[in-house]
Structures are given as C-alpha cells and as structure tokens.
Amino acid sequence: MTRRILLAQVSLLVLLLLGAVVPLGLAAAAHDQAAFRASASGAARSLGTVAEDRLDGKRPTPQLPALMGKLVVPGDRAELMLRDGSVVTLGSPARYGVPVLRAALQGQSGSAWEGAGDQRRLLVGVPVGDQTPPVGAVLLSRNATLLDGTIQLLWLRLAGITAVAALAAAAAALTLSRWVSRPVRSLEAAARSLGNSDLAVRAPVDSGPQEVRQLATTFNAMAARLETVVHAHREVIADVSHQLRTPLTAIRLRLELLADEAAGLPQAADVTATLAELARLSRLVDGLLDVARGENRATRPEPVKVDLVVLERADAWEPVADDAGVAIRSNTAGSLTAGLTPGHLEQVLDNLLDNAIAATPPGGTVSMDVDETARGIRLVVTDQGPGMSELQQAGAFRRFSGIGESGTGLGLAIVRQLITADGGQASISTADSGGLAVTLLLRRADVGEQLPTVPG
Known part of the structure; x- marks a missing residue:
C-alpha cells in the first residue's frame, strides 16, 4: 500500500512538473533563439548601413573594413559583396554564394542555419542601399555555440528543479503513505489474529486518518462483542456438558441396575428399550457438543497423509465391520497429502464409516x-445400503435431517463442518450399488508447506 501511494503521488507530480517545465523550457529556448537571430540581423543591417555610407563611386573606401570590424562581435564572419563582384571580407570567408546572399543581392533580407554541433552558425543577408537592385549585399555568419550553451544550461536548470521537486514530493508522499498505511497494516494484523481465535486482540485507534481511526474503533467494538458472544457460547457448552452428561450417566447406571433386577420379569423389555433410548440421547448430546466445539474452534491446516489415515481408519473399524458381517475395502492412489487440521479427517471417516457400516446389510462392502484430481484430493466413501431419495440427499448435511431409530442426525453435519472448515467440500450422491457415496474434496498440500489458518 505504501509503495502504491508513493508511486501514484510521485507519478502525478512528475507529470504535472513535466507539463509545466517542458513548455516553459521550449518557450525560453525559442525566445533565446529569436533574440540571437534579432541580434545577428541588427548587426548585419548596421554593416549594410556603414557599407552604403562608405562606398566611393560604388567602390569601397579603404576605411570600410575597419569600420565594419567595429560592428561585429568576436567570432563573426562578414562579407560585403558588390554587384560588380568585388568583396570585402571580415575574418575567414563567410560562405560565398549561399542562397541567403543571392537573395540579398536581389533586395530580399533573409537568414538560415548551417552546420551542426560546435560548427552551427546563423547566416544573415541584407541588401545594401535602398535602390532596386541594391548596390550590394552584406552576409553575416555568427557562431551559435554560445546560444546552444545557454539553452543547454537552461534545460539543466529546469531538470535540476524538477528532480529536487520530485525528491521533495517523494519524501512527502512517503511520509503520507506511511501515515495512512501503518494503521491499516495494524488493523489487518488485528483482523488476522482475531480470525486465529485471539479474541482479546484490538487495533490501535490513535494514529492515521480519521476514517481509518473510525474503522479501527468499529473493529474493536465488533471484536469486543464477538469476544463476549464466544465466551458466553463456550460457557453454555460447558454448562450443557456438565448439566446433561452428569444426570444422563446417573440415569443409565440406575437403569442398568434395574435391568439386572428385572431380568426374567415382564418389565425387562421396557427397561432394555429405555436403556437404548438413553444411549441414543447420550449420542445426541455428544454430537451436539461436537458441533458446538467445531463452531468455536479455529482450524490450523497442516500437511496430512490422506492414504495413511484411510488405511489406519479401515484397520480401526475392521472389528466393528466384522461383527456386522460387512467388509471394508480401501483403494488409495499412492501417497497423497492434503491440508487438514490434525484429527479432522479421522473424525470425519469415523462418522462416515459408522453410518456406512450401519446402513450396509451383512455380506455387503464399504469402500473408501x-x-x-485437478481440483484437489478426492476421497469417496461408498456403502451398499438402501440409499436416499434426492430430497433426502438435498438435506442430508443439515442437522437432525437424517435422525432415525439408531442415529442422531448429526454425523453428516459434523462431516461437512469439519471439511469446509479446512477449505474442502463435501457432497452426497447415489452409488452404482444403490447405496450412498459421500465425496470429500480436500485441499492439496505439499509436504513441508505452511498452510494459512482457516477460521472455524
């Protein structure tokens, strides 16, 4: 941000300076050239007037060269050419026969540039006498080195002024940009810390423009409110965990004792059914607490070997599957690494395998x-159960949507919450066998990569 503000301000000022300095330099250079031309033309006319006064019977007097020499500056070259062809020369020959001289012999004054660099000169021709045609013409050649040096010095001064102004503007822009960007960066850092579950973080509100200070104040108010809400939520979770689990445990113990005493009595079946309902209620409470904890936990993805986790969970659930008469098949395409919070994939697979084994009849197979793919790592868990209708699949990831006699309706909700918290996707479809296929699309990660924190 500092670099962009600095670049924008300096670029704008440089454009403004160039828009003012370049026309000024061009105008000053044109003025100097016009003054140089006017000076040379005046000198040439003076030479013509002196020459006309010193012509004796249309022949130059012996004093003419000396008088003409007093009217020129050092370095000038001058020629007086009469119509009879006689020439009076001051200095080295000017340039005999140039178009300027021929035009002056016809009664037309004029000027032209010749040469380049240090040899660049201005030629000025003026007629001598008022009659037509004139009795002669004067050709003055003046070196332009002094003029070119003056113009170059002018441009150097203007460039120096522009450079000093640009440096001053850069210093001012740097100060301004830091004044603006420093509190913005502090606010960004505070927002990142807040996203990483640092609820006590606050942004400084005593620096920067008024708008940034107001934004920081609003952010701090939001962070304080969020901290209050999250702490209250966590307290509720702790209260629920204690207030529900403790009495449920006590009830289960009493019912288990009652079941032992009622063994063989007609009431034994009712006690057993009540224990089953109590177990389902305990699972429901545990699921709700898992969902609540996931909503209040910031995730920190790390590289996780998906193929190893799949094989490990398959081995862990194999005894349960054997008891249900179900086989577990794992198919992994080599070593694949995803960016996941440690423990999330294990919890996800536990929920999916639990559901799949329960839905698959004896003799069936659960596949992982x-x-x-181009979008990431794909993990598909397939069962051979009765499946779901399209309407049931559309709401399968909502809480309590799949609640049944043995389920809580929270397993798929927890799956989706954990996967999306790590930047992945979860979807459900009908498998070729008629059962369900839950597809997880996980973020790909290279080994050793430090993945960004994803707010939960």
Missing part, C-alpha cells in the same frame, strides 16, 4: 477410494 482416494485419488487426485
């Missing part, structure tokens, strides 16, 4: 297939 992992491969790599």
Whole structure:
C-alpha cells in the first residue's frame, strides 16, 4: 500500500512538473533563439548601413573594413559583396554564394542555419542601399555555440528543479503513505489474529486518518462483542456438558441396575428399550457438543497423509465391520497429502464409516477410494445400503435431517463442518450399488508447506 501511494503521488507530480517545465523550457529556448537571430540581423543591417555610407563611386573606401570590424562581435564572419563582384571580407570567408546572399543581392533580407554541433552558425543577408537592385549585399555568419550553451544550461536548470521537486514530493508522499498505511497494516494484523481465535486482540485507534481511526474503533467494538458472544457460547457448552452428561450417566447406571433386577420379569423389555433410548440421547448430546466445539474452534491446516489415515481408519473399524458381517475395502492412489487440521479427517471417516457400516446389510462392502484430481484430493466413501431419495440427499448435511431409530442426525453435519472448515467440500450422491457415496474434496498440500489458518 505504501509503495502504491508513493508511486501514484510521485507519478502525478512528475507529470504535472513535466507539463509545466517542458513548455516553459521550449518557450525560453525559442525566445533565446529569436533574440540571437534579432541580434545577428541588427548587426548585419548596421554593416549594410556603414557599407552604403562608405562606398566611393560604388567602390569601397579603404576605411570600410575597419569600420565594419567595429560592428561585429568576436567570432563573426562578414562579407560585403558588390554587384560588380568585388568583396570585402571580415575574418575567414563567410560562405560565398549561399542562397541567403543571392537573395540579398536581389533586395530580399533573409537568414538560415548551417552546420551542426560546435560548427552551427546563423547566416544573415541584407541588401545594401535602398535602390532596386541594391548596390550590394552584406552576409553575416555568427557562431551559435554560445546560444546552444545557454539553452543547454537552461534545460539543466529546469531538470535540476524538477528532480529536487520530485525528491521533495517523494519524501512527502512517503511520509503520507506511511501515515495512512501503518494503521491499516495494524488493523489487518488485528483482523488476522482475531480470525486465529485471539479474541482479546484490538487495533490501535490513535494514529492515521480519521476514517481509518473510525474503522479501527468499529473493529474493536465488533471484536469486543464477538469476544463476549464466544465466551458466553463456550460457557453454555460447558454448562450443557456438565448439566446433561452428569444426570444422563446417573440415569443409565440406575437403569442398568434395574435391568439386572428385572431380568426374567415382564418389565425387562421396557427397561432394555429405555436403556437404548438413553444411549441414543447420550449420542445426541455428544454430537451436539461436537458441533458446538467445531463452531468455536479455529482450524490450523497442516500437511496430512490422506492414504495413511484411510488405511489406519479401515484397520480401526475392521472389528466393528466384522461383527456386522460387512467388509471394508480401501483403494488409495499412492501417497497423497492434503491440508487438514490434525484429527479432522479421522473424525470425519469415523462418522462416515459408522453410518456406512450401519446402513450396509451383512455380506455387503464399504469402500473408501482416494485419488487426485485437478481440483484437489478426492476421497469417496461408498456403502451398499438402501440409499436416499434426492430430497433426502438435498438435506442430508443439515442437522437432525437424517435422525432415525439408531442415529442422531448429526454425523453428516459434523462431516461437512469439519471439511469446509479446512477449505474442502463435501457432497452426497447415489452409488452404482444403490447405496450412498459421500465425496470429500480436500485441499492439496505439499509436504513441508505452511498452510494459512482457516477460521472455524
């Protein structure tokens, strides 16, 4: 931000300076050239007047060269050419026969440039006498080195003024940009810390423009409110965990004792059913607490070997699958690494395998297939159960949408929450076997990569 502000301000000032300095320099150079031309033309006319007064029977007097020499400046070259061809020369020959001289012999004054660099000169021709045609013509050749040096010095001065102004503007722009960007960077750092669950962070409000200070004040108010809400939420979770789990545990113990005492009695079946309902209620409470904890936890993705986690969870659930008469098949396409919060993928697969094993009839197979696509790492968990209708699939990831006799309706909700928290995607479809296929698209990560924190 500092660089952009500095570049914009300096560029604008340089453009303004160039827009003012270049026309000024061109105008000053044109003025100097016009003054130089006017001076040379005046000197040439003076030479013509002196020459006309010193012609004796249309022949130059012996004093004419000396008088003409007093009217020129050092370095000038001058020629007086009469119509009879006689020539009076001051200095080295000017340039005999040039168009300027021929025009002056016809009664027309004129000027022209010749040469280049140090040899650049201005030629000025004026007629001698008022009659037509004139009795002769004067050709003055003046070196332009002094004029060129003056113009170059002018441009150097203007360039120096522009450079000093640009440096001063750069210093002012740098100070201004830092004054603006420093509190913005502080606000950005505070927002990043807040996203990483640092609820106590606050942005400084005593520096920068009024608008930035007001934004920082608003951010701090939001952060304070968020801190209050999150702490209250966490307290509610802690209260619920204690207030629900403790009595549920006590009830379960009493019912288990009652079940032992009622063994063989007609009431035994009712006690057993009540214990089953109590177990489902306990799972429901645990699921709600898992969802609440996930909503209040910032995730820090790290490189995780997806293929190793899949094989590990398959081994862990194999005894459960064997008891249900279900086989677990794993198919991994080599070593694949995803950016995940440690423990998330294990929890996700536990929920999916639990659901898949429960839905698959004895003799069926639950499959976990992992491969790599252009969008990331794809993990598909497929069962051979009865499946779901399209309407049921559309709401499968909502809480309590799939609640049944043995389920809580929270498993898929937890799956989607954990996967999306790490920047992935979860979807559900009908498998070729007629069961369900839950597809997880995970963010790809290189080994050793430090992934950004994703707010939960």
